[in-house]
Amino acid sequence: MAGILDTVDQRTQLVGENRLEILMFRLSGRQLFAINVFKVQEVLHLPKLTLIPQRNPVVCGVVNLRGQTLPVIDLSQAIGMRPLTPSDKSTIIVTEYNRSVQAFLVGGVDRILNLNWESILPPPGGAGRAHYLTAITKVDDQIVEIIDVEKVLSEIVPMSSKVSASKLEDPLLAKARGREVLLVDDSGVAMNQLRETMAQLDIRTHSAGDGLKALKLLKLWADSNADVPNKLLMVITDAEMPEMDGYRLTTEIRNDPRLQDLYVVLHTSLSGSFNEAMVKKVGCDDFLSKFQPDKLVDTVRKRLQMLEDQGKI
The missing domain is CATH 3.40.50.2300 (Response regulator)
Known part of the structure; x- marks a missing residue:
């Protein structure tokens, strides 16, 4: 699925139409999760993983992808679920958020789906995993949880709001x-x-x-x-x-x-x-x-x- 992204011209056709495309995947269980396709660069098998000292517990290590060194984040562990075990058969989703590129280790990619934002609802209140969700939707009678990646990343590298x-x-x-x-x-x-x-x-x-x-x-x-x-x-x-x-x-x-x-x-x-x-x-x-x-x-x-x-x- 390395070529999942369309051109900018094609992607902008969704703009103003209140539509989005989500990439659905699983982590350490059967539950489906998703992120916006617009933030995904590619999906591929995990390249050679290099461990780094004093890393955040949810960071598995780093990989070199076409000359760029990227951190690999265990998304399952990052949202409070059972950690994943990296292997050469593991799948990573390479994303860009807030001018930074990182890879998320996932259990497996499901598919891409085009939806109307009206079918995307706020997450339920309460503790647990909902703490890491921005929204939920239903696909084929199954709940899909859309992850708040900004929150995940902010817990690894805190964001500052202080003005110079x-x-x-x-x-x-x-x-x-x-x-x-x-x-x-x-x-x-x-x-x-x-x-x-x-x-x-x-x-x-x-x-x-x-x-x-x-x-x-x-x-x-x-x-x-x-x-x-x-x-x-x-x-x-x-x-x-x-x-x-x-x-x-x-x-x-x-x-x-x-x-x-x-x-x-x-x-x-x-x-x-x-x-x-x-x-x-x-x-x-x-x-x-x-x-x-x-x-x-x-x-x-x-x-x-x-x-x-x-x-x-």
Whole structure:
């Protein structure tokens, strides 16, 4: 399955249609799990594994793949299940998240499936494995659990939300104090990072766990005669979310005359070249890879500069 990825042009056909493709696989049992195909580079048998000293317990070792050294993460152990035993017959899924490439050791790959985000639901509450899920869906009467890879990776290499002191000294950022932004993300890790970064700018935040909830909130404000594009400095939205993704959310915003002038920033762990095509298609104003607090502040500054140039602040 090494060639599972389509071209950028083909993949962007799903954008704005509220659809996604998932790669389904098993870990240490019969339960099916999945991740978004957009984040997968390839699937292959485990190359020669090299152990490394003082590694995180869920990191099996590293492999060399076409000159690139990649960590191999036991995804089963990382989400609290029985560890897998690596062998030359093992399967790895090579992925790119937040500008980093890593391989996940899995029990075996099942298939790729094209779904509508409306069939993807938030995970059930409670402890256990749900702690590592962003969503669930049902395929052939079987529950498929979609893993929160951002959380898995953040526990191996913690993400910082601290903004550089030199960034915060910018006098233009003083005009951000008291402004409001809407944050849209289904990942608790990403949402906390956004809130903590915004708090350093004294920006008030509203939040929604998926695009549909965000759209309902925006329309509620508009129905109450609020000038929503003026109320919010920007909307910062994830791409992939249950029920309604960030691309469809942007499309819906652009189709509502009361909301269409909102400044929308796509904030995602998907690869940059792919998102540049997607941003252009759905009409986002900007794109930012996740877990870059300084660049997030740069995005806020860019928006403030636009408003200042327009005489609106």
